[in-house]
């Protein structure tokens with residue numbers, strides 16, 4: 337078959353690799369000048385370094401993403417150290433091993449900063465939470481995670497220490513925005529994966545920049561297997577005749593014929609592309625409801641070691657958003673030479689994203705000084721702000737079930753992308769799983 341993949345982010349790359357492995361001829365059409373979509377590196381000449389557009393972390397249940405990395409030969413660049421740390425505003429850092437004794441103690445309410453009666457209240461609230469996750473009451477998608485925590489009487493201290501961070505980490509959004517059903521579903525996915533692998537889910541990270549991890553191996557694979565990659569090719573319609581796909585048309589009017597097409601553009605780019613696809617109204621309605629969530633990342637090259645206790649630390653008790661700090665040189669196994677490189681991530685950064693670069697750097701440095709005594713006199717050698725107003729998408733109450741399936745009403749045409757229906761939310765694994773399912777649709781349509 338002659339196949340077209342629209343979009344060269346992770347969902348498109350994985351689709352192209354797996355269609356090629358299945359023996360088909362593939363063309364990738366990517367609107368930008370390079371591949372990678374939302375997972376890219378951004379070289380900075382001033383410090384001779386290659387930071388990313390934002391730190392990406394992995395969960396050990398990311399099966400399809402790992403399969404993609406196996407296919408492009410870079411699986412060995414992901415490490416799961418088995419721990420991460422949380423830091424409280426008083427500067428104390430607590431190392432969290434995943435599962436094991438720490439998990440057991442947490443189940444009994446023993447969380448940092450949670451004391452006295454709140455421990456018993458936390459244990460009871462967590463019991464109610466687990467019951468809701470397993471039984472999924474009908475109202476779960478009618479309320480925000482914030483309201484859910486109020487209903488199960490989760491003490492504020494436990495929310496500050498763990499649960500708000502979990503919601504923001506899992507959904508990418510604030511507790512007062514995200515539907516309670518999203519974290520509940522993800523907890524089910526996590527437990528399922530943990531049971532299959534007989535291991536608690538843990539968090540890992542790439543030991544190289546994102547281009548080396550996701551793109552370089554893919555480009556070699558494409559060159560070796562005759563995949564045609566066309567940059568700056570902007571698709572304007574998916575073409576359909578008699579219920580089957582016939583190809584795509586670019587914005588300059590060129591029609592490219594194909595036997596099969598996978599459309600792997602982000603949710604905010606899909607409107608207009610599917611006008612000829614029966615049922616596109618529901619997809620466009622979903623696209624209107626899955627609104628973008630900003631992430632602001634700052635790559636900070638400092639003149640000294642701020643004394644991080646771990647490769648990654650989550651800062652609790654911040655400003656209601658999840659703030660994370662990453663020790664990039666440690667993660668990449670490099671000795672600091674001319675500077676100490678820390679990367680910070682502010683998820684759901686609705687307020688921060690509108691500020692100037694200098695203001696953002698000031699806010700982040702002030703935050704490091706608050707949490708890390710070693711940062712008190714640190715000077716910024718170079719600061720690099722990455723503002724991504726469209727990083728992930730929000731799933732507000734009432735949106736359960738609106739994410740479209742990969743299978744469409746058109747023969748030979750499938751949707752992919754982190755926003756299509758998967759076991760995950762807006763993640764790299766969601767993108768990879770959507771690709772696996774889209775490729776299955778195409779292969780089963782033959």
Ligand SMILES: Cc1cc2nc3c(=O)[nH]c(=O)nc-3n(C[C@H](O)[C@H](O)[C@H](O)COP(=O)(O)OP(=O)(O)OC[C@H]3O[C@@H](n4cnc5c(N)ncnc54)[C@H](O)[C@@H]3O)c2cc1C
Pocket residue numbers: 342343344345346347348365366367368371372373374375389390391392393394569570571572600601602605631633724726727728752753754755762763764765766767
């Ligand atoms: C800062 C940041 C941090 C993140 N952190 C994590 C994390 O820690 N863990 C995690 O799992 N996930 C994380 N994510 C989410 C993850 O990056 C995304 O969910 C995933 O990369 C989405 O991949 P995708 O292929 O679905 O979409 P995209 O990567 O957006 O790819 C879509 C591609 O389609 C192209 N395109 C659009 N329209 C057209 C058109 N008309 N014609 C041709 N091409 C088109 C675009 O240019 C783009 O290259 C993070 C995201 C960001 C931005």
